[in-house]
Amino acid sequence: MSTNSTESSIEKVTQQKEENDGDSRKDGLPSTSRPYIRLASELRNLTKDLGDEVRFRCEALGTPPLTFSWLKNQALVEKSRRIKIKTRENSSRLVIQHLDVLDSGYYQCVVSNSAASVNTTSVLRKLLA
Amino acid sequence: MRRAFGLFLLIGYSNLLVDAIIDVAWWSSVAQLSTSPLLASSAARSQCTHLKGLSPGQSQICELFSDHMPAVGTGAHNAIQECQHQFRSHRWNCSTPFGSGYIGPIHQLGTREAAFTYAILSAGVAHEIGKRCKKGELSSCTCSQEPKPKEVEDDYSWGGCGDNVDYGSRFSRDFIDIREKEESVKRSNDNGRSLMNRRNNEAGRKILKRHTKPKCKCHGVSGACNLKTCWMQLPAIRDIGQHLLDKYRTAKRVQINNRGNLQLLANGNEYPVNRIAGKNGSERKARGVPPTDLVFMDDSPDYCRYDRSLGTVGTEGRHCKRGSSGAEGCDALCCGRGYNTLTLETTAKCKCKFEWCCKVVCQTCVNSTRVDICK
Numbered sequence: 001m002s003t004n005s006t007e008s009s010i011e012k013v014t015q016q017k018e019e020n021d022g023d024s025r026k027d028g029l030p031s032t033s034r035p036y037i038r039l040a041s042e043l044r045n046l047t048k049d050l051g052d053e054v055r056f057r058c059e060a061l062g063t064p065p066l067t068f069s070w071l072k073n074q075a076l077v078e079k080s081r082r083i084k085i086k087t088r089e090n091s092s093r094l095v096i097q098h099l100d101v102l103d104s105g106y107y108q109c110v111v112s113n114s115a116a117s118v119n120t121t122s123v124l125r126k127l128l129a
Numbered sequence: 130m131r132r133a134f135g136l137f138l139l140i141g142y143s144n145l146l147v148d149a150i151i152d153v154a155w156w157s158s159v160a161q162l163s164t165s166p167l168l169a170s171s172a173a174r175s176q177c178t179h180l181k182g183l184s185p186g187q188s189q190i191c192e193l194f195s196d197h198m199p200a201v202g203t204g205a206h207n208a209i210q211e212c213q214h215q216f217r218s219h220r221w222n223c224s225t226p227f228g229s230g231y232i233g234p235i236h237q238l239g240t241r242e243a244a245f246t247y248a249i250l251s252a253g254v255a256h257e258i259g260k261r262c263k264k265g266e267l268s269s270c271t272c273s274q275e276p277k278p279k280e281v282e283d284d285y286s287w288g289g290c291g292d293n294v295d296y297g298s299r300f301s302r303d304f305i306d307i308r309e310k311e312e313s314v315k316r317s318n319d320n321g322r323s324l325m326n327r328r329n330n331e332a333g334r335k336i337l338k339r340h341t342k343p344k345c346k347c348h349g350v351s352g353a354c355n356l357k358t359c360w361m362q363l364p365a366i367r368d369i370g371q372h373l374l375d376k377y378r379t380a381k382r383v384q385i386n387n388r389g390n391l392q393l394l395a396n397g398n399e400y401p402v403n404r405i406a407g408k409n410g411s412e413r414k415a416r417g418v419p420p421t422d423l424v425f426m427d428d429s430p431d432y433c434r435y436d437r438s439l440g441t442v443g444t445e446g447r448h449c450k451r452g453s454s455g456a457e458g459c460d461a462l463c464c465g466r467g468y469n470t471l472t473l474e475t476t477a478k479c480k481c482k483f484e485w486c487c488k489v490v491c492q493t494c495v496n497s498t499r500v501d502i503c504k
Contacts, residue, residue, distance in 0.1 A: 071312065073186035073187075073189045073190055073303075073307055073311075074184070074185045074186035074189065074307070074311040074312060074313060075186055075307050075310035075311045075312070076310065076312065101269040101270065102269075102299055102300065102303055104193050104194075105189065105190065105193060106186075106189045106193075123193075125193070
């Protein structure tokens, strides 16, 4: 869901680029000195049907190592048979299968490294039967 | 966190009280929903911003499930009332410290009284949500979907619209327990208290579920039982209060171990507590305390005197029973301070006679009753 980033996300990324101009080279690769971090895209709000599956993908660029965590309504998402989290070096994916009414909520991806912590939130709205 | 923190600054209580204040603030503000028609009637999203004391996560759930909030309020209100009923003759009577501006008790310590309060609140909220699902008042749930239980006889038909205890419990778990899990509201240095609260919240809901039973009714002409229907029926909140009072009396003392789990303290031996979520969020199955038992960590204060830092009201001014050896007896309730006896005189109409025709003539009688009040 994060592959096509929204307009607002592009704005944010550009903004952060400007702020980071001193720290990063034009090709987007990290400079040798200061650590940095930025999100590659923002999560979008969603409305789903009951029983569907939802996939959130969160990607970030920054000085490794990156730490990803997922929050639902401010609390860490607990994994289960239905709820899976797969994290790689630069991205993390949260998958919820067989959506239930009470799965609706504010889902937030938090990525951090030695430079800072950045986050993006998606509202999964009330699921319709 | 910002809002909760602002509230704390506003009240200006001591640092010690912050966690307890935040807890009483949420149930106090939602309980007021049940008596405030303005807030209860509007399903507006803005009502969540009026609810002081909600954690950031609770505010988000409030916004997405705004139609549930009046039910949460009524459930919390009923729970506090039931708590006050069950403890009416105890030194701790579940009351609110005078002048605090809150509804409901404040618990600074992880006592067995705190255990009871958290359990009945989460059960009360689950109860009211489950009831409203059945009535069709909430957009995201309906009647109970439970299959026909074995104890319902074959000639009874199943499928009457039942109370949805399952949904009620799950929503109660989401909404109430979230504040024990939120990153921004982590209790200062007190993971044990969070685990204790979650455990007691769950015990309250489990007891509610356990006492949700099939109820059957006969239909037919003049008492003939031609048609028999059964459905799931939640227990009365009074029953839950009584069951939880029994659990209060047999509550188990626990402590947090170095792996971050709760452990039962019994006879000097340590047993792991059944199914308590550890640091990694996983649940561990173990022998030990049944999940419907209440657990506590701290000794109760004697509740004799007003103590702002503990949130206790004291027993001064409470009615007691002279000569009774129970908790309501003046000796116990007044903590040995003694009591004053007041004679209350009440006037009432009495010895009424019918006189022809047509009036009723009464005399005025003075009744005096003796009341003992703790010093």
